[in-house]
Amino acid sequence: MTEAMNGQEYILFATKLAREAGKIALEGRKEKIVSYQFKSSHKDLVTEIDRQVERFIVAKIKETYPSHGILGEEGTNIDGGGNSSYRWVIDPIDGTTNFIHQGINFCVSIALYQGGEGVAGVVYDPSRDELFSGERGKGAFLNGSPIGFTGEKKMDESLIGTNLIWVGRTRRLKLEESIYRLANVSRGVRSLGAAALELAYVAAGRLDAYLGLYLSPWDYGAGKLIVEEAGGKVSNFDGDSLSLISEKQGLLASHPSIHGDLLQFLKRE
Structure with a gap:
């Protein structure tokens, strides 16, 4: 695939990738006790499942878009090749503490940016099977149905x-x-x-x-x-x-x- 792809194709790729990553997270969470390590403090936790999910996402992106850069929470920082201005920004499991303690209220976050401008983004909650997505200039969606702000708010x-x-x-x-x-x-x-x-x-x-x-x-x-x-x-x-x-x-x-x-x-x- 080439960088000439349109935003919809990127959304489809990110959606499929997030759902697959979410499945890996859920499979890893079947155990009632999830082992973890500390990062910067006793409140900043990471599990092997976080790292496993990030490795999976990174491998799929590198396979499909080898010239794209990648930035991930668990240490991935890959510059784009050639003149590519595309960069994927990923959080394999956002809400790791919730993931460990609750098994809910966590998600997979995957976004593609071109320069400093977002192209496509998905946030997938595998415990509820809810996928939020946004494509530049095309709107935002929850499981394929449009979402957005209406009226005034106080x-x-x-x-x-x-x-x-x-x-x-x-x-x-x-x-x-x-x-x-x-x-x-x-x-x-x-x-x-x-x-x-x-x-x-x-x-x-x-x-x-x-x-x-x-x-x-x-x-x-x-x-x-x-x-x-x-x-x-x-x-x-x-x-x-x-x-x-x-x-x-x-x-x-x-x-x-x-x-x-x-x-x-x-x-x-």
Whole structure:
């Protein structure tokens, strides 16, 4: 296959790949006790299944698109060959802690970018068999049915997803008071523990916004595109575009009606 393929063919490839990867994850999760290792801390976990799924995804991409670059959470960082500007951004299992403890609320995230612009992205929840997808200029979908934002939204009727509650840097960045105030002026705050899945939920209207701190490109690569194709807004905490180069960024994705209000909440003195 060549780089001249259109976005729909990339979506079909990513969809098939995510479903196959999800099946591997589910097979690996059949054991009630999943062995794991620590990465940066006791809260940052990785299993052999994470690594197995990433190896599988990387091998399939290299086989099909040998000139494309690949960036993965579990250490994959392959530059594109020749003059290729395409790069796959993958998280083999987003929500590893949920995967270990619950067996639900985790997902496979696969996105393709050309330069800094998303081409195709999928977030697959194998435990519920839900596949969220977005293709540049073609919209967002859940299991093939269109999803998107409709009407206006107000803060007092919005349900907000976030990881700010438990990320230590929230206090150091003086965001702790903001998140407490946000809980009071919104309908409620939730923390699922899987950024890619929470972004997909924003696109599907299950959440009205997601605020994430200390996120890497593989956390939001696919979800960002899906939210944008659904008609939502995605930015960093200052309202600027996100970078696929920088790690550990703050991210705000939301219904377009409340994005400005949320940015105000995030302003630091």
